[in-house]
Amino acid sequence: MPTVDAKPTPFEFDLDTTALLVIDMQRDFLLPGGFGESLGNDVAQLRRTIGPLGELLKAWRATNMPIIHTREGHKPDLSDCPPAKLKRGPMIGQTGNFGRILIQGEYGHDIIDELQPLPNETVVDKPGKGAFYATDLQEILEKSNTKSLVVTGVTTEVCVHTTVREANDRGYECLVLADCVGSYFPEFQQAGLRMIAAQGGIFGWVAESPALIEEIA
Numbered sequence: 001m002p003t004v005d006a007k008p009t010p011f012e013f014d015l016d017t018t019a020l021l022v023i024d025m026q027r028d029f030l031l032p033g034g035f036g037e038s039l040g041n042d043v044a045q046l047r048r049t050i051g052p053l054g055e056l057l058k059a060w061r062a063t064n065m066p067i068i069h070t071r072e073g074h075k076p077d078l079s080d081c082p083p084a085k086l087k088r089g090p091m092i093g094q095t096g097n098f099g100r101i102l103i104q105g106e107y108g109h110d111i112i113d114e115l116q117p118l119p120n121e122t123v124v125d126k127p128g129k130g131a132f133y134a135t136d137l138q139e140i141l142e143k144s145n146t147k148s149l150v151v152t153g154v155t156t157e158v159c160v161h162t163t164v165r166e167a168n169d170r171g172y173e174c175l176v177l178a179d180c181v182g183s184y185f186p187e188f189q190q191a192g193l194r195m196i197a198a199q200g201g202i203f204g205w206v207a208e209s210p211a212l213i214e215e216i217a
């Protein structure tokens with residue numbers, strides 16, 4: 001069985017039951033001049049993941065293992081956006097440099113050019129931070145007999161953490177790749193990764209992508 005050097009212990013996975021999750025690598029969060037930057041965030045902290053994720057996708061696409069991309073966003077009429085979320089994110093639905101912010105079908109809502117999904121890959125649109133809430137993700141994973149998830153994307157302490165915590169409760173083993181997840185806040189990146197592997201891997205495992213690529217190449 002392939003084994004990756006990881007914290008807190010080596011991560012073992014089966015090539016027939018493992019999927020790659022790429023969370024919210026959207027223009028709204030990553031592009032200079034976009035929504036994320038307009039909130040005062042340093043997008044360079046997220047953009048450092050683009051290179052490693054590109055390399056990982058190249059290697060993963062040469063295998064038969066599934067790839068699932070997610071996008072956070074809402075219907076144009078915002079009917080799937082809770083008023084409480086809108087209250088603390090009043091820019092959602094407003095027109096920014098890349099179209100209406102976090103609205104499905106807008107340029108900014110879509111995945112960055114470098115990591116665009118291929119036609120055979122799954123894209124899950126989600127209204128929340130977690131990838132299971134109000135989506136078909138559970139059914140998609142059951143259909144492909146997925147037991148383990150390699151988790152990447154942004155942001156580490158928000159959508160990645162919410163998804164990993166819930167995946168853990170649902171019985172999935174999660175490997176989070178430190179160089180392929182990013183936070184606008186370096187201290188949250190560090191703490192977020194430590195929280196996953198602490199206490200014997202309370203939520204899962206943490207590794208670097210080259211160690212995984214070596215196992216699937």
Ligand code: TIU
Pocket residue numbers: 023024029072129154155156158159160184
């Ligand atoms: N995808 C995701 O993490 N959504 C966010 O809103 N993240 C922030 O860090 N703001």
